[in-house]
Amino acid sequence: MMLSLNNAVLLAGALLLGCLLFQPRLLAMTGWRATVTPLASIIGSGFLVAGPILAHAVGPWAALAMLALWGLSYWFGAAIRYNIRYVEPSLAQHPPTYQVGLERASDLALSLAYFVSVAYYLNLFAAFGLRLGDVVDPNWIRIVSTVVIGSIGLLGLLRGLAGLERLEVLVVALKLTLIGALLILLFKVNSAAYLDGSLGWAGTVEMSLWDRLATLMGLLILVQGFETSRYLGDQYDATLRIRSMRWAQWIAGAIYLAFLLLITGQFADSLPAEGGETAIIDLLKPIGSVVAPLLILTALASQLSAAVADTNGAGGLLAEVSGRRIPVRIGNLITALVAIGITWTANIYEIITYASKMFVIYYGLQALQAALAAGRRRQWWRASGFGVAVLVAAAVVVLAKPVAA
Secondary structure (H helix, E strand, C coil), X not given: CHHHHHHHHXXXXXXXXXXXXXXXXXXXXXXXXXXXXXXXXXXXXXXXXXXXXXXXXXXXXXXXXXXXXXXXXXXXXXXXXXXXXXXXXXXXXXXXXXXXHHHHHHHHHHHHHHHXXXXXXXXXXXXXXXXXXXXXXXXXXXHHHHHHHHHHHHHHHHHHHHHHHHHHHHHHHHHHHHHXXXXXXXXXXXXXXXXXXXXXXXXXXXXXXXXXXXXXXXXXXXXXXXXXXXXXXXXXXXXXXXXXXXXXXXXXXXXXXXXXXXXXHHXXXXXXXXCCCCHHHHHHHHHCCCHHHHHHHXXXXXXXXXXHHHHHHHHHHHHHHCCCCCXXXXXXXXXXXXXXXXXXXXXXXXXXXXXXXXXXXXXXXXXXXXXXXXXXXXCHHHHXXXXXXXXXXXXXXXXXXXXXX
């Protein structure tokens, strides 16, 4: 009886949110479309793996740990937003040599990270999708990944940013619908447990304080993706990109925090083991028979939208780096081809470690760029804040413990 009620709550929540999020007026809003790309990338693979990983690492403090990660990402996002407003115009005119050098180094780090992240997202997409048929053969995962990556690359080649964006807006609407429905069900389950006195919190495993900190430092990849706004200048002006990046980070932060608060209690009796990207399916199965299919659909929507967002970002980045000699459409195709190459020649779970560090290197370089620009404008308090962010990024790169290790 309880499982039937939970299923009904889940389906009703999905139907209600779907009616709201698939409204044509919302889908057509310029501000929403500009927000979708960074939002899609932030709520990617990290959404479903964050709960088990943080519950394992810090137990009942998982939500606070996520808040700290979000705060760090917002700090780096502030540096990138500052660069959109002040460094971009300088680069378009007569920039100092150091500014050009920092931007080229940033672009190199980010392009490498994007190539890997597209492959990573879509390998996870294939793993979750094949879970429907209990297929775990790595070769089949690679084959499905290749087909999906190739399809996105072809769409990006033929239709450019607009074509990818139309797909992205629909997928993000689906993803937010499914995530919202899951949050509604988790709220209902937690409320019932609180009322009957059975609500508990996850304990902690035997792990040193340093190991916990090192693990958390390696989780910045979970909230990566906001930087894609930096490379959508062909479509949106600076003011809209800055505003939409903030929106994306606030929306994603609220979703992550709500999910961590509601999911941690599910681990009270059995702490999750590290690893296993699809493990959350088994952990949440007991609360409803339609939870597993919904989680798989959520994962598929998350990976697909994040991969499309990063393909968008990579295509725009390649166009910018090449001085517009490589069109965005060709950049999309190049990204897909490199991602396919990574899929077939490397173990994606090893390479994601380097991708995580490359993202942090990019954020550090952008923070340094912002610190120097703020110094030139004699905004010393901003320059100091961005300078500290550079040191934090360096610490993460050197000391972080890879999630997938």
